[in-house]
Each structure stands twice: as structure tokens, then as C-alpha cells.
Amino acid sequence: MDADSVFTPSQELATQAHADDAQYKALYEASIADPDAFWDEHGKRIDWIKPYSQVSDVSYDAGNLHINWYADGTLNASVNCLDRHLQSRGDQTAIIWEGDDPNDHRHISYRELHEEVCKFANVLKANGAKKGDRITIYMPMIPEATVAMLACVRIGAVHSVVFGGFSPDALAGRIQDCDSNMVITADEGVRGGKPIPLKANTDAALANCPDCTSCIVVKRTGGNIAWVEGRDVWYHEAMQVAAADCPPEEMNAEDPMFILYTSGSTGKPKGVLHTTGGYMVYASMTHHYVFDYHDNEIYWCTADVGWVTGHSYIVYGPLANGAVSLMFEGVPTYPDSSRFWQVVEKHKVNIFYTAPTAIRALMREGDAPVKTCDRSSLRLLGTVGEPINPEAWMWYHEVVGEKRCPIVDTWWQTETGGIMITPLPGATATKPGSATRPFFGVKPVLVDGDNNPLDGAVEGNLCIDHSWPGQMRTVYGDHQRFIETYFTTFPGRYFTGDGARRDEDGYYWITGRVDDVLNVSGHRMGTAEIESALVAHQHVAEAAVVGYPHDIKGQGIYAYVTLVAGIEASDALLAELRQWTRKEIGPIATPDLLQWAPQLPKTRSGKIMRRILRKIAANEFDQLGDTSTLTDPAVVDDLIENRQNR
Numbered sequence: 001m002d003a004d005s006v007f008t009p010s011q012e013l014a015t016q017a018h019a020d021d022a023q024y025k026a027l028y029e030a031s032i033a034d035p036d037a038f039w040d041e042h043g044k045r046i047d048w049i050k051p052y053s054q055v056s057d058v059s060y061d062a063g064n065l066h067i068n069w070y071a072d073g074t075l076n077a078s079v080n081c082l083d084r085h086l087q088s089r090g091d092q093t094a095i096i097w098e099g100d101d102p103n104d105h106r107h108i109s110y111r112e113l114h115e116e117v118c119k120f121a122n123v124l125k126a127n128g129a130k131k132g133d134r135i136t137i138y139m140p141m142i143p144e145a146t147v148a149m150l151a152c153v154r155i156g157a158v159h160s161v162v163f164g165g166f167s168p169d170a171l172a173g174r175i176q177d178c179d180s181n182m183v184i185t186a187d188e189g190v191r192g193g194k195p196i197p198l199k200a201n202t203d204a205a206l207a208n209c210p211d212c213t214s215c216i217v218v219k220r221t222g223g224n225i226a227w228v229e230g231r232d233v234w235y236h237e238a239m240q241v242a243a244a245d246c247p248p249e250e251m252n253a254e255d256p257m258f259i260l261y262t263s264g265s266t267g268k269p270k271g272v273l274h275t276t277g278g279y280m281v282y283a284s285m286t287h288h289y290v291f292d293y294h295d296n297e298i299y300w301c302t303a304d305v306g307w308v309t310g311h312s313y314i315v316y317g318p319l320a321n322g323a324v325s326l327m328f329e330g331v332p333t334y335p336d337s338s339r340f341w342q343v344v345e346k347h348k349v350n351i352f353y354t355a356p357t358a359i360r361a362l363m364r365e366g367d368a369p370v371k372t373c374d375r376s377s378l379r380l381l382g383t384v385g386e387p388i389n390p391e392a393w394m395w396y397h398e399v400v401g402e403k404r405c406p407i408v409d410t411w412w413q414t415e416t417g418g419i420m421i422t423p424l425p426g427a428t429a430t431k432p433g434s435a436t437r438p439f440f441g442v443k444p445v446l447v448d449g450d451n452n453p454l455d456g457a458v459e460g461n462l463c464i465d466h467s468w469p470g471q472m473r474t475v476y477g478d479h480q481r482f483i484e485t486y487f488t489t490f491p492g493r494y495f496t497g498d499g500a501r502r503d504e505d506g507y508y509w510i511t512g513r514v515d516d517v518l519n520v521s522g523h524r525m526g527t528a529e530i531e532s533a534l535v536a537h538q539h540v541a542e543a544a545v546v547g548y549p550h551d552i553k554g555q556g557i558y559a560y561v562t563l564v565a566g567i568e569a570s571d572a573l574l575a576e577l578r579q580w581t582r583k584e585i586g587p588i589a590t591p592d593l594l595q596w597a598p599q600l601p602k603t604r605s606g607k608i609m610r611r612i613l614r615k616i617a618a619n620e621f622d623q624l625g626d627t628s629t630l631t632d633p634a635v636v637d638d639l640i641e642n643r644q645n646r
């Protein structure tokens with residue numbers, strides 16, 4: 001492939017799309033020239049109970065940090081996703097659910113979803129939930145997960161969705177961190193034909209969460225589970241007696257809407273807090289423009305609702321826009337690696353949004369599994385979660401999209417609430433591997449290590465100047481950590497933790513994290529988290545975790561482990577440590593490679609030289625650079641000799 005390939009939107013698409021290039025440029029310039037006027041205008045896409053009088057009130061000054069959007073307006077997010085559509089599209093499908101088993105699917109209309117949400121909101125209240133409470137949702141990808149989220153926001157409770165792949169310990173930590181008093185789960189999930197013991201995991205977690213006193217359980221499989229009388233409630237039994245009328249709680253625009261835990265470079269995961277008004281405006285607006293959503297189109301985002309992508313682009317953005325949102329319970333390779341395309345054919349999907357890791361994994365299976373399915377309904381493809389390599393981009397474009405569908409490579413973060421750097425399908429000429437240009441109102445800036453903005457074609461640390469409505473407002477329960485993590489490295493700017501390059505055309509190419517955060521199959525993992533899980537094992541004295549290039553996952557997890565004196569390294573212990581991290585955090589944190597390190601390379605001040613460990617893990621040990629500051633350079637020779645990635 002020509003490295004400089006450019007794919008320009010067709011004239012036809014430019015005409016039909018919500019924005020062509022000239023409109024993008026005009027709107028973008030307006031959004032930067034007078035952000036308040038711009039966001040005043042676009043704030044109207046959301047239905048307000050009481051209109052706002054002030055658009056933004058923001059300061060990035062660490063001494064006085066505050067971020068407020070539409071602060072005196074009031075609204076309810078569930079009304080924006082449901083009630084306001086009842087008259088115009090009550091019988092239209094809101095959610096197409098495709099089960100893990102290809103024979104399972106359901107269509108749920110806006111009217112049905114509204115009724116289910118109202119009933120469940122009454123169930124929550126009957127079980128003691130009230131405005132401001134934090135409610136944990138630990139669910140498989142079934143419609144009840146969406147119902148639970150919308151029911152929480154209907155009554156003003158703050159949901160914290162925990163990905164169903166997390167372990168009981170990880171779940172317990174998240175329940176405790178936000179003082180959640182209720183958890184909503186299912187008996188079991190099903191993925192790839194295998195059951196996932198969600199209720200058993202919840203039971204194990206709740207053993208360490210004395211303040212979490214109620215547990216609502218959706219019956220998904222009917223599998224055998226334990227039951228705690230007085231704490232556990234069946235969803236279907238409670239729903240049977242619940243009233244279908246539930247007036248929405250009037251929420252302030254800046255009232256908390258949800259918490260989502262994400263990994264940082266240090267310490268335990270942070271509870272990213274999003275508030276109501278700005279988040280809804282931003283999620284719905286980005287969904288409208290980036291996916292160029294038109295009425296009645298079938299839109300499918302393959303993410304899990306346990307991640308931010310599921311929040312903004314399965315639930316809140318699409319439903320606020322009255323879209324048909326497809327929700328998939330399964331995995332791309334079950335029953336076989338044709339599954340995604342079978343679902344596209346079955347439901348005539350028009351817009352398809354997935355992760356580069358899935359594309360790379362499917363690409364490895366060849367073109368045949370794709371080509372056996374009819375993809376003529378597809379008109380737009382998207383990616384998110386990590387940089388996409390140009391080869392995977394081209395395969396997605398040529399094989400999946402039959403060269404007909406534009407690709408939107410969308411860069412954003414849990415913290416940003418919605419898409420930040422992205423092509424618009426009718427406007428932006430795309431280059432494989434580039435997230436291209438900023439969305440309206442987003443002002444990216446590349447800075448050097450001293451916070452000097454860099455002009456022109458250059459590489460630097462990616463910051464965002466000025467706030468946007470979807471921005472996170474704080475780290476739940478730790479505002480100081482919010483300020484320190486995002487606003488002190490480069491004062492006066494929001495620091496993303498990513499590096500990026502800008503080319504001659506002003507396009508952005510995300511180069512990856514510049515901190516100790518790994519991106520494994522599009523999932524964020526802090527190296528510190530995995531290290532602390534490893535050292536919690538009685539035989540481990542010290543551990544250092546780094547990422548290394550991995551063909552499918554993007555990055556793999558490479559752990560260097562120093563054992564306690566007197567403990568013998570063995571294959572059995574290696575298997576035990578892998579199992580241990582699974583148990584401590586979850587399967588996604590399992591080290592791909594683990595090396596016994598009699599010692600770790602350290603500077604004289606005792607800091608682990610991660611730069612060296614990264615090079616050895618990448619099998620690039622001939623480029624170690626300066627090792628003269630090490631206390632004992634011989635340590636490195638041993639590590640090279642016994643390296644695991646060859």
C-alpha cells in the first residue's frame with residue numbers, strides 16, 4: 001500500500017451527509033471562535049425541563065479548577081432517550097438484541113423500552129434506591145443492562161457499570177470506592193457458548209462489601225446460584241408487581257450521571273465522573289455527526305456496556321437520537337469467525353463500529369469468512385480503542401467495506417465522554433492510521449516536555465485546550481487526584497496521556513500512551529495495577545510490568561517477577577501467578593509472557609529502569625541505550641539471556 005493513500009468522500013456522500021467539508025470547516029471555526037455561542041446553539045438538541053441561562057463556566061487553573069456546562073439547566077437523561085421519542089417513533093425499534101446463540105434475537109421498541117425502564121425505576125425505588133445513590137451494574141450484554149442504566153438515571157441514581165469480565169476482587173474494590181449500596185447483576189452471562197458466573201462473582205465480592213445491602217438478579221440462563229434471603233431480589237419477580245408509571249427526577253445539568261472506573265499510570269483505578277447535561281449534548285451530537293446517523297438506519301457498536309464506548313455509543317448517544325441500536329451478547333468468533341458478518345447480513349446493519357484488535361484477529365482468518373455473508377447494507381465503518389495499523393485499516397476498507405464504506409477512526413477516552421478526533425464521513429478525506437481532525441469545539445495542542453505548544457508538522461504530548469461539554473468533572477471522591485492527573489503536568493491544559501504526531505495537512509496520528517498505561521486489545525490496564533496484584537502473592541518479592549508489541553492485541557503484557565528468597569521458580573508457579581492475576585483483576589490482566597528476574601535493573605536512586613525492560617520485552621535488546629546509571633549492569637545480561645519474546 002502507498003503510505004500516503006488518501007480516501008476522499010464521494011460527491012454523493014458529501015451531499016447526503018450531515019456535514020460536507022465546507023460545513024465542517026465553517027462549524028469548526030465557529031466552535032473555536034465563540035465556544036459558548038456554538039454550544040448554546042447545539043445544547044438545544046437535548047430537551048431541557050428548565051432551560052440554561054449560562055453555557056460554560058470553566059477554569060483549568062489547578063488552584064481553582066472547575067468545569068461547568070449548562071449549569072442552571074435541568075433535564076432527565078432517560079426522558080431524552082425515551083419519552084421524547086414516544087410520539088414520533090414509539091413503535092420503532094430502539095434496541096435489536098442479538099444473543100450469543102445465533103438463534104436468539106429480540107426487537108425492543110421505544111415504547112417497550114420506556115415501559116421496562118419506568119417499571120424497573122420503580123423496582124429500584126421499592127428497594128430503597130434514591131437520587132444520588134451509587135448503584136453498581138455488573139451485567140452481561142443483555143437489554144436489561146440498558147434498562148438498568150436508564151432506570152438509574154430516571155430516578156437520579158448514579159450508575160457505575162463494571163465490566164462483566166472483572167473478578168470478584170476488582171468488583172468489590174469498585175463497589176467500595178463509590179460506597180455503592182446496591183448491585184444489579186444476572187445469574188450468569190453467556191459468551192462464546194460458555195457461562196460466566198456473574199452472581200457467584202457478585203456473592204464473593206459482596207462478602208467484602210458490608211454496606212452493599214441489596215442485589216437485584218436478572219435470570220439469564222437459569223443456572224444454579226446461591227441466594228441470600230433479604231438481600232437478593234429476582235428482577236422478573238419484582239417487575240411483575242411494579243407500576244409502569246414513573247415520573248422522571250428533575251436533574252441539574254451538573255448532577256452526577258455515572259461513574260466509570262478506568263486505569264491510570266499509578267494506583268488503583270479511578271472513578272471517572274460524568275455529569276448529566278453536557279454529557280448528553282456531547283454524546284448525542286458526536287453520534288449524529290461522526291456516524292452520520294439518519295433516521296431508521298441500523299447502527300451497531302460492538303463494544304461492551306462495561307466500557308465508555310458502550311455508554312456513549314450503544315446507549316446514550318444513539319437513544320438520544322432515536323436510533324436503532326444493535327446490542328450483541330457474543331464474541332466475533334462464535335460459532336465461527338464469520339459471526340460479525342452474519343449479524344450484519346441478518347439485521348441489515350448500515351453502520352458498524354468496532355475495535356482494531358477485533359479487525360486484526362478476523363483479518364488473520366482470511367477473507368472467506370467475510371465474503372460468505374452479504375454486506376451490501378453497510379455504508380459506514382468505524383474503529384475505536386487503539387491506533388489502527390494501516391494494513392488492518394486497508395483490509396477493513398477493501399474486504400469488509402468492499403471499498404464502498406468510509407472509515408471513521410475515532411480517538412477519545414473514558415475521560416472525554418465522547419469522540420474528540422475523528423473524520424466526519426461526508427467531510428474528511430481519510431488516511432489509513434490517522435484519526436484525522438478534531439470534532440467541533442475540540443482544540444488539540446501538541447506540547448513539548450516544558451509545555452511549549454509546537455506548531456506545524458511535529459510530534460508531541462497531546463493536550464486539549466478549552467473544555468468541551470462531555471469532559472469528565474472529577475475523580476469520584478478524589479478531586480485532588482483529578483487535578484494532579486490531568487492538569488498539573490502541563491498547566492492550563494487537559495493532558496490526555498497520549499502522544500501524537502500532526503502532519504502537513506493538520507491531521508493527527510495518535511502514537512499511543514506516553515505514561516505507564518497499557519492498551520491490551522483496546523482495554524486500558526495500568527502497569528501499576530498488575531504489579532501490585534503480582535506482589536500481593538506470597539512468593540513474589542517484586543514485579544515490573546511493561547507492554548510489548550503484539551500482532552493481535554496491539555500490546556501484550558510482559559511481567560518480570562522476582563521471587564522471595566528461597567522460593568524456586570517453576571512452571572507450576574508460573575501458571576499459578578497467571579491464574580492469580582486473573583483472580584485479582586480479571587482475564588484481561590493475565591500476563592502474556594512472564595520472566596523470572598533474579599533482580600530488576602535499577603538506578604542508583606532505586607528506580608526500576610522501565611525503558612530497558614520495555615526494550616528487552618520488545619526483543620530490541622541491541623538498542624538499550626545508556627545503561628551506565630545502573631547499579632549492576634550484569635542484571636541486564638541475565639534478563640536478555642532469558643528473554644521470553646523471541
Ligand code: 6R9
Pocket residue numbers: 262307308309383384385386387388409410411412413414415435496497498510512513519522523524
Ligand atoms: C474510547 C476509549 C482511551 C485510550 C486513549 C488512547 C487509546 C482510543 C484510539 C486510541 C489511537 C484511536 N485510543 N481510541 N488510540 N486511535 N482511535 O477507548 O476509551 O478505554 O478510556 O481508552 O485508548 O491511548 O488514551 P478508554
